[in-house]
Amino acid sequence: xxxxxxxxxxxxxxxxxxxxxxxxxxxxxxxxxxxxxxxxxxxxxxxxxxxxxxxxxxxxxxxxxxxxxxxxxxxxxxxxxxxxxxxxxxxxxxxxxxxxxxxxxxxxxxxxxxxxxxxxxxxxxxxxxxxxxxxxxxxxxxxxxxxxxxxxxxxxxxxxxxxxxxxxxxxxxxxxxxxxxxxxxxxxxxxxxxxxxxxxxxxxxxxxxxxxxxxxxxxxxxxxxxxxxxxxxxxxxxxxxxxxxxxxxxxxxxxxxxxxxxxxxxxxxxxxxxxxxxxxxxxxxxxxxxxxxxxxxxxxx
Numbered sequence: 001x002x003x004x005x006x007x008x009x010x011x012x013x014x015x016x017x018x019x020x021x022x023x024x025x026x027x028x029x030x031x032x033x034x035x036x037x038x039x040x041x042x043x044x045x046x047x048x049x050x051x052x053x054x055x056x057x058x059x060x061x062x063x064x065x066x067x068x069x070x071x072x073x074x075x076x077x078x079x080x081x082x083x084x085x086x087x088x089x090x091x092x093x094x095x096x097x098x099x100x101x102x103x104x105x106x107x108x109x110x111x112x113x114x115x116x117x118x119x120x121x122x123x124x125x126x127x128x129x130x131x132x133x134x135x136x137x138x139x140x141x142x143x144x145x146x147x148x149x150x151x152x153x154x155x156x157x158x159x160x161x162x163x164x165x166x167x168x169x170x171x172x173x174x175x176x177x178x179x180x181x182x183x184x185x186x187x188x189x190x191x192x193x194x195x196x197x198x199x200x201x202x203x204x205x206x207x208x209x210x211x212x213x214x215x216x217x218x219x220x221x222x223x224x225x226x227x228x229x230x231x232x233x234x235x236x237x238x239x240x241x242x243x244x245x246x247x248x249x250x251x252x253x254x255x256x257x258x259x260x261x262x263x264x265x266x267x268x269x270x271x272x273x274x275x276x277x278x279x280x281x282x283x284x285x286x287x288x289x290x291x292x293x294x295x296x297x298x299x300x301x
Contacts, residue, residue, distance in 0.1 A: 009191060009197050016043075016185035017050040018169060019148055020132070023183050024050075024057055026173040027130040031088070031123075031184075034060040036072040038205060039134030039186055039250040042194055046185060046204055047132075061084040061131070063118050066093045067110040067229050067250040075206040090122035107231045110252045120156040123180060130173070130181045138190045138277055148187055154178035191246075191278045192271050199264045211244045211262045222255030246278050 006014065023030050030048060034040045047056045062076060080087045092114045095101045099237045101114050123131060137144040145160045148170045152158055173181060187192070198205060215238045216223035217230065224230055226238050229252050242269075243256035261270045 009200060012189055012196065013046065015169075016046045019171070019183065020047055020050040022171055023130050023132070023173070026171075027181070029126070029128050030058045031126070031240065032056075032058060032130045032132040033119075034062050034076065034087070035134070035136070035248065036062070036068070036206060037134070038077045038194055038198065039136065039210065041079070041203060041205060042089070042189075042197055043132060043134050043185065044079065045197075045201055046153040048083065049216075056083060056085050058132075059088055061088045061090065061092045061119075061122055061128075063113075063115045064092065065115060065250050067111055067227075067252050067263065069204050069208055069248065069251055069254075069292045070227070071208050072248055075204075079204075088126065090118045092118045094118075095121075105179055107233060108252075109231075110250060112250060114251055116156075122217065123156065124284050126222040128174070128180060130183055132183050132185065134186055135184050136186045136191070136194075146182075146184055146187060149173055149185055150182040150184065151175065151182050152182060156180070158182075190284060191271065192268065195264060195268050195271055199268065205264070206248065207244045208248055209267065211242055211259045213240055213242050214256070215239070216243060216256060217240050220255075222251075223257060224255060225251050227251040 010080075032040075032043060034044065047058075051057055060080065064073075076087075088105050092101070092111050095114065095118055096164075101117055103114070104231065122128075135143045135146060137146065142160075145163075147163050147166050149164065149166065150158065151163060154176070166172075177180065189197075197203075204233040215226035217226065217232060217236050217238050223241060223243055229250075230236060232238075241256075241258060242260065244261060245254060245256050247254060259270060261267045
């Protein structure tokens with residue numbers, strides 16, 4: 001008898017698709033949080049395959065800080081048109097304009113933390129009871145504590161010491177009124193797995209991930225792209241470098257690094273030999289030892 005054996009990439013794909021279908025079965029109003037990065041792009045492909053030949057049965061939600069790369073927004077809009085899904089955009093600028101949140105000042109000012117109230121407002125406004133996220137356990141130590149089904153209380157807060165056990169492939173989505181779940185189908189994936197999946201599926205990616213020439217400034221052992229959102233000190237100046245990005249977030253906190261990897265196979269080779277973590281070039285994670293965990297406890301992605 002011929003043995004049927006899946007590669008580890010297809011095993012991960014099957015696990016993620018199973019989780020997405022579980023959410024569709026257990027929850028009334030799920031949403032997929034979309035940033036335009038490689039992980040949320042992978043999630044979009046998994047959702048497409050999970051419910052094929054039907055349409056993806058939930059909308060996508062992008063929390064827009066207003067400090068995104070132009071390439072990210074352009075790619076986002078093209079992908080939404082291709083998938084035919086409804087995109088909801090929660091704008092941080094609207095909260096700033098209303099006086100609900102206050103923008104940071106200074107050379108390292110960031111809107112990263114301001115995404116929290118924008119996200120929580122959007123979840124409450126639309127009544128979402130489950131929100132898919134593209135976080136992976138290998139990214140950062142706070143994310144390593146997450147379950148697939150991560151419970152949030154009525155204030156959208158996360159308690160890492162009060163999560164439900166997950167036995168085998170059984171997931172407990174029971175909740176009280178006003179509570180919701182964050183669901184992470186990519187939890188068991190690594191950065192390498194994501195890139196190998198992108199290669200296998202021939203998924204389009206934003207050009208930011210590929211090596212390109214860009215004006216950057218070196219700050220805190222990373223390169224920040226030139227933008228109107230960054231204030232240079234007297235000692236700093238922009239220089240032209242060939243760089244690429246391993247993660248995509250705000251222009252104010254997403255660092256690039258020197259690279260010649262201009263194709264996905266070359267990126268895979270580069271990731272295989274990397275000695276710096278994927279989020280090692282994110283200045284928002286360098287603010288404190290437990291920066292990510294503190295943000296997550298308040299309702300961050």
